[in-house]
Amino acid sequence: MSLWEYANPRRFMAVTDRWMPWVFGAAAFCLCTGLVWGFFFTPADFRQGESVKIIYLHVPAAMMAINAWAMMLVASLIWLIRRHHVSALAAKAAAPVGVTMTLIALATGAIWGQPIWGTWWVWDPRLTSFLILFLFYLGYIALWAAIEDPDTAADLTSVLCLVGSVFAILSRYAALFWNQGLHQGASLSMDAEENVSDVFYFPLLMSIAGFVLLFVALVLMRTRTEIRARRLYALSLRERMS
Amino acid sequence: MPELGKYAIEVTSAYAVSILLLVGLVVLSLRRGRSVARALKNAEERHKNG
Amino acid sequence: MSLTVTDLSCARGGVPVLEGVSFTLEPGQALELRGPNGSGKTTLLRTLAGLQSALDGGIEAPDGAIAYAGHADGLKATLSVAENLRFWAAIYGGGAIDAALAAFDLRGLEERPAGNLSAGQKRRLGLARLLVTGRAIWMLDEPVVSLDTASVALFAAALKTHLAGGGSAVIATHVDLDIGAGTLDVSAFRAAPAQGGAFDEAFL
């Protein structure tokens, strides 16, 4: 069976109906384990003290914030090329999840910044790019909300998502060019030397898995809602026309 | 509670804010999902009957 | 320069409005679209003019033969009558606007800003635009709205000249134009609710 079959709304609804409890269960399990482990059972870092515990929220949220946008980009492309409604609706469903993730990353980062850098906010390129990403999410959501006809909205937001992605990447380089920052470099590289030590590493991985699963679960659930809402819109239109 | 040292406020508030946001998102998603599902059910019935 | 429509379906706001529309329009013919309010005349005309894509079916017309005139006249309030008309003439690569001005009795109003015209004068200017496009197939959406009897006669005369010159026209209207055109009642083609389980059908 081709993968595209899942783009049939009926099929999608039927299949995800079976998956939902499992995905939610796995997400809850991983998230709770990761966060509880991180919060209660990890030692303090020798430099950052107990504040390092924020990492179990901050890093996964930051990762998902970016990944959510990437997913929206792919879904938008699929809609533009193959015009599968499920794909457009999945992009719509992912945006609020992505925005929440961005907000969590920003909030935890700001809270973390207060003890470590002595300020809530600096115009570091990484932080700046995140703020810009937040703005892109806002624009995307606002455009969806402003247009009443769902197919028109799907087309326009998809175009916006494409163009926006290009400009988001440009902004990232612009911000790097503009100000070299204070923020941490990558610490999860494959190179064992650079890695944070295992005590922090495993709960972090667990928590990342939890965020990924939670993202998947929420997007699936919201996509189901959007499909229903789309169907509802079509029905009510037809009702009014006859 | 684990020993959080001088960062107690920061760490707990970070967890509180994040969990609040996540729970908020989940609750909103669930609520909207329910209401849309209910509305759709009504509409489908009306559609079939009339 | 004939227009052939076969089994056309079109939608408005994502909902199918008409289906199975077929007709052929030969040079020199005009077709009146009739149907009560909300039956889909505007939708059909916009589809034929290429402003929206058809759900299904085919529209065969020579390239660049269709001129569209909708509910709105596309006038710029701050430009004068002549400037408005000259602009459209330039866009369609045409030249003189005198004939068009004369045909719709707009002589004497040339220098008036279009925003200062009365409702019927605006409409006449909008119709005069058709003459400068030099296109063969006109798609007109309620062309005689707001026109007085004399102006309706002007319009009918212009239309007859157009048809006599090998042009054709599709006209959505609620009033009789007495130009001996065929009529097509679009309410006969109202789309039936979709049935069965095709892909994505649930949303149409």
Place this chain on the structure above:
Amino acid sequence: MSLTVTDLSCARGGVPVLEGVSFTLEPGQALELRGPNGSGKTTLLRTLAGLQSALDGGIEAPDGAIAYAGHADGLKATLSVAENLRFWAAIYGGGAIDAALAAFDLRGLEERPAGNLSAGQKRRLGLARLLVTGRAIWMLDEPVVSLDTASVALFAAALKTHLAGGGSAVIATHVDLDIGAGTLDVSAFRAAPAQGGAFDEAFL
């Protein structure tokens, strides 16, 4: 509730358009304003409705008796049909909108955003607004534009009920309404170019 107009002159954009218009409209009467495009029907109606002041002459009408409906319908595209109507009902201190919806066959469209209506449906909604104003003297500027025959009949019926209930109406129109109304050809009152030397005259 009678409207008396004596020797009225009115201007549009600073240019006198009509002069010496006089008529009386008793309860139960309707008056059709006729005249070619640009003859000043809209100008006259706006003057009567108090939207612009008269150059000269008098308009006698009871306070708060006039309801005006112009070329534009005053609809908010994002509000639903019912919300639009309910708003105007509230502004005029009235209450129920059901009768108005029924009179113009808008039942079933209540929840539709006004922006999604077809041209004729919008117009019907604009006319329905008149019923919720509860006012006695209607000033209507081309009310039946875009309406199909059935809707024109609805309008005529609503108008007759209004007249039978002691209301009256002044209607600018290019099409015959068959309501047995008197007609007034405004082209008879076209303002003559100003002569002589009154103060400020040079500018009129």
Place this chain on the structure above:
Amino acid sequence: MIALLLRDIRLAVRAGGGFGLALAFFLIVTTLVPFGVGPQNATLALIAPGILWLGALLACLLSLDRIFATDFEDGSLDLLATAPIPLEGVVAIKALAHWLTTGLPLTLVAPFLGVLLNLPGPGYYWITLTLAFGTPALSMIGAFGAALTVGLKRGGLLMSILVLPLYVPTLIFGAETVRRGTEGLATGTPLALLGGITLGAVALLPFAAAAALRVNLR
């Protein structure tokens, strides 16, 4: 009157033009400032009160743009002018609706944006207070400008130009109060003047705006 207020608020919220958009504009303008002037915290702290006030002012102005224009274009204004409520009331109510959907949310969100610009401690209190005092004047003055330009096709920019000079006193007293407050100086006088401007604007401008509207409808 209440129907009109409710309708305007509903329209603002429906069109997405209400709470959300003005706020987002405010957020974006504040974010753009550091890109322009550079990321140094000291500089930013110095200009933060002024920038916040300017941002709020622009957000207010832009959302005012079509406060009467949409009603004019679709004919509602003709109908409102012939309706049994005074045009002065219509103006005042529309300005109030605008303030509720724009000025008020801007005031509430300003302290959070202060974080981005590194606003010094007491600034948070003062920025909220002065915006609360000043934004009603912004809405009312803007409504007057909108009334003047309602008949023009591209009135938005012209309106900005008419209105911005009128905003000067409000801006000066508002930003000055915040600056003094942040430095611990006396703020009584500028605050009183700010309040005075607001009261005066709300009391008198509806009449001027209604007169302008009548002329434009003619």
Place this chain on the structure above:
Amino acid sequence: MIALLLRDIRLAVRAGGGFGLALAFFLIVTTLVPFGVGPQNATLALIAPGILWLGALLACLLSLDRIFATDFEDGSLDLLATAPIPLEGVVAIKALAHWLTTGLPLTLVAPFLGVLLNLPGPGYYWITLTLAFGTPALSMIGAFGAALTVGLKRGGLLMSILVLPLYVPTLIFGAETVRRGTEGLATGTPLALLGGITLGAVALLPFAAAAALRVNLR
């Protein structure tokens, strides 16, 4: 195409929406800044390049607002879409007309406004140069935003929100070049990047904008 360009320029000049208004807005915003941030010359000199760029950007944005909306509302856009010129060309021409009536005058007038903000000496040269390089991108990006929101009644503010984040790279490179130039540092890289963004925008965005317009006409 040339007819369209001439028409757009003529409309801009007629409605008073062209040269004059955007410039006046620019002027007023730049003069409001000292009222907001205080009159100290040192502070002003520090933030001058950024403020000039921001002012130009906002002036550009506001005048873009209704670049397609007026044509959409009066039906011209329907007619242009069925006319024998490609919609991509229409978009590009309209953006060009906008640049000629807004971006170009803004560029020419920016040095004079620099005086008001106490811009340091070499800054005059750099601000003109970067604006000349950057404003075409502003017009084109803005036209894209306008095309997205053309069908919406109160699209202006929404458009600002969609467009302002897209302006970020242009703003950063533009203001950064001026800052570096003023301090005598190397400006090659940011200037090249600024030019690159402009070229890319002009080459690609007409297609995106035309696609958006087609969707909106549907």
